Amino acid sequence: MRLHWIFLIWAAFEFFQANRFGGLREVSIYLGMLFGSVFLHEMGHCRSARQVGGSAREVILWPLGGLASVDVPGRPLAHLAVAAGGPVVNLVLWLALLPFVISQGSPVGSFFLRWPAEHITDPIAIAAAVNLDLLLFNLLPAFPLDGGRILHAVVWQRSGEGVATRVAARSGKIVALTLAVIWFISSDLGGLVLAIAVLIWIQSHQMQKMAEESTSSESWRGGTSSGPSWWQRQRDHFQRKSQQKKLRRDQELRSRVDALLEKVSRDGIDSLSREERRFLDRASQRFEDR
Numbered sequence: 001m002r003l004h005w006i007f008l009i010w011a012a013f014e015f016f017q018a019n020r021f022g023g024l025r026e027v028s029i030y031l032g033m034l035f036g037s038v039f040l041h042e043m044g045h046c047r048s049a050r051q052v053g054g055s056a057r058e059v060i061l062w063p064l065g066g067l068a069s070v071d072v073p074g075r076p077l078a079h080l081a082v083a084a085g086g087p088v089v090n091l092v093l094w095l096a097l098l099p100f101v102i103s104q105g106s107p108v109g110s111f112f113l114r115w116p117a118e119h120i121t122d123p124i125a126i127a128a129a130v131n132l133d134l135l136l137f138n139l140l141p142a143f144p145l146d147g148g149r150i151l152h153a154v155v156w157q158r159s160g161e162g163v164a165t166r167v168a169a170r171s172g173k174i175v176a177l178t179l180a181v182i183w184f185i186s187s188d189l190g191g192l193v194l195a196i197a198v199l200i201w202i203q204s205h206q207m208q209k210m211a212e213e214s215t216s217s218e219s220w221r222g223g224t225s226s227g228p229s230w231w232q233r234q235r236d237h238f239q240r241k242s243q244q245k246k247l248r249r250d251q252e253l254r255s256r257v258d259a260l261l262e263k264v265s266r267d268g269i270d271s272l273s274r275e276e277r278r279f280l281d282r283a284s285q286r287f288e289d290r
Contacts, residue, residue, distance in 0.1 A: 054078065
């Protein structure tokens with residue numbers, strides 16, 4: 001699991017607008033609940049992937065969900081199960097928290113929909129609102145959100161992948177335009193909503209272009225007819241970058257280990273500082289774990 005840099009920028013932005021949640025205490029609770037809920041959301045995707053015979057290797061967390069590096073069998077129902085795995089976790093968490101929120105007399109609402117108007121300050125109520133927001137937002141029928149994948153899988157099961165890709169692309173453009181209009185007429189929505197609208201529009205346009213150029217029913221996952229899709233290319237790029245970073249870290253680790261071992265050979269073990277000894281111990285443990 002890795003934390004995307006957007007998460008840190010999002011956190012800083014929310015702290016600058018702490019009055020939106022009632023103060024620094026409330027925004028700190030909100031960000032903590034958001035991180036935990038997003039993590040559980042992605043674990044739902046990973047668990048679902050393994051349940052249908054696929055695999056899950058790595059997850060990058062960002063404010064509205066994550067990017068799970070998973071392999072899913074090429075069946076529409078398998079893709080449907082994996083896409084629904086994350087929102088189901090948020091639904092279960094929200095339903096589990098709801099009785100406690102009601103019993104405490106706290107407002108039941110959503111930050112995304114700005115409902116209710118007053119601040120939600122109780123930690124349990126904040127956790128419930130965060131999970132409701134993740135559920136509602138991720139069910140929007142547009143890629144790369146889970147709702148777009150669910151729509152694609154349902155249409156794929158009924159009418160084939162080619163039709164599913166075209167339907168998902170059109171739906172994504174409608175969602176992108178709707179979000180852009182909402183952002184334009186609203187006075188209290190940040191630029192993240194517009195950025196998400198642009199992201200959805202770009203991906204929907206790529207999917208639509210691919211569907212028009214394709215001569216078969218191969219979907220956004222890529223296939224024999226037109227090569228890897230936009231989504232597949234993004235996932236492959238993410239995996240390549242992860243491997244490159246891991247390789248660089250290993251090379252740096254080995255270089256320093258070699259330098260310290262050479263120092264020990266030349267000057268003896270007592271020449272190492274306390275920090276250098278701790279580093280060698282950690283490096284040794286890391287290699288043993290592998």
